[in-house]
Amino acid sequence: MAKLGKGLKVEVKSTIEKTYRVKSVWKTLQGEGLFAGRPAIFVRMVGCNLWSGYENTRERDAIRTGANCPMWCDTDFTKEGSKNYSAFELAQEMRGEGGDINFCVITGGEPLLHIDAQLVEALHQANFFIAIETNGTVSLQESCWDEERAKLLTPDWIVCSPKLPQEQLTLEYFDELKLVLPDYHPENYNEFTQRQRQNDVQSRKLPLLWLQPEDGNRLQLATQLSINYALENPDWRVSVQTHKILNVE
Numbered sequence: 119m120a121k122l123g124k125g126l127k128v129e130v131k132s133t134i135e136k137t138y139r140v141k142s143v144w145k146t147l148q149g150e151g152l153f154a155g156r157p158a159i160f161v162r163m164v165g166c167n168l169w170s171g172y173e174n175t176r177e178r179d180a181i182r183t184g185a186n187c188p189m190w191c192d193t194d195f196t197k198e199g200s201k202n203y204s205a206f207e208l209a210q211e212m213r214g215e216g217g218d219i220n221f222c223v224i225t226g227g228e229p230l231l232h233i234d235a236q237l238v239e240a241l242h243q244a245n246f247f248i249a250i251e252t253n254g255t256v257s258l259q260e261s262c263w264d265e266e267r268a269k270l271l272t273p274d275w276i277v278c279s280p281k282l283p284q285e286q287l288t289l290e291y292f293d294e295l296k297l298v299l300p301d302y303h304p305e306n307y308n309e310f311t312q313r314q315r316q317n318d319v320q321s322r323k324l325p326l327l328w329l330q331p332e333d334g335n336r337l338q339l340a341t342q343l344s345i346n347y348a349l350e351n352p353d354w355r356v357s358v359q360t361h362k363i364l365n366v367e
Contacts, residue, residue: 137202149361159216166227195227205240230256235264235271249275254287284310294326328357
């Protein structure tokens with residue numbers, strides 16, 4: 119409250135602008151999925167709800183969350199070296215980094231812990247097509263609801279790579295599904311696959327269901343499992359991490 123002479127008061131609303139904690143922004147090629155090989159601006163958000171990102175918490179977080187990914191995740195999404203941006207500042211940073219590139223991928227960690235209607239709108243105003251990769255544990259209604267206009271403002275393309283059982287996934291829909299083998303098997307996500315938005319490609323309905331071999335000491339086993347399953351179940355495809363083959367970040 120601020121005083122206006124003779125004890126009169128007026129309520130002063132906070133003008134603090136929301137910021138988004140970002141680990142890094144860089145120009146590269148999308149390495150996986152339908153858009154593999156496409157020039158992109160990547161934005162890595164800080165933080166995940168399944169693993170802290172620190173080596174000494176892998177086993178603890180795997181037990182705490184029930185997810186296997188803390189034991190093998192190799193992504194650095196910790197707060198060290200990160201920076202806060204407003205929605206406008208982040209859009210400007212991305213445009214400055216990417217030039218004429220209009221395709222962006224927001225990842226993490228878990229990007230839906232950060233993404234909201236305000237950020238989606240700012241990136242759309244900057245002419246970006248927004249793709250994200252999420253673990254499916256945060257709903258779009260929760261993260262991207264625009265209270266002022268009473269509607270959802272969501273990313274344009276959603277890749278879900280679940281790390282928990284399907285009954286714990288709250289994501290309402292996805293465009294591509296990526297299961298990391300050997301820990302996450304298609305048989306355990308039969309109901310969740312029904313949440314896929316169907317996409318018309320060459321006048322056909324194309325299921326974008328991917329089997330991603332875990333890139334670690336189980337790579338050979340995971341690759342063979344993926345190949346075998348895809349050959350027996352042709353709606354599924356084997357995902358190849360082309361960015362690693364091309365040696366780009």
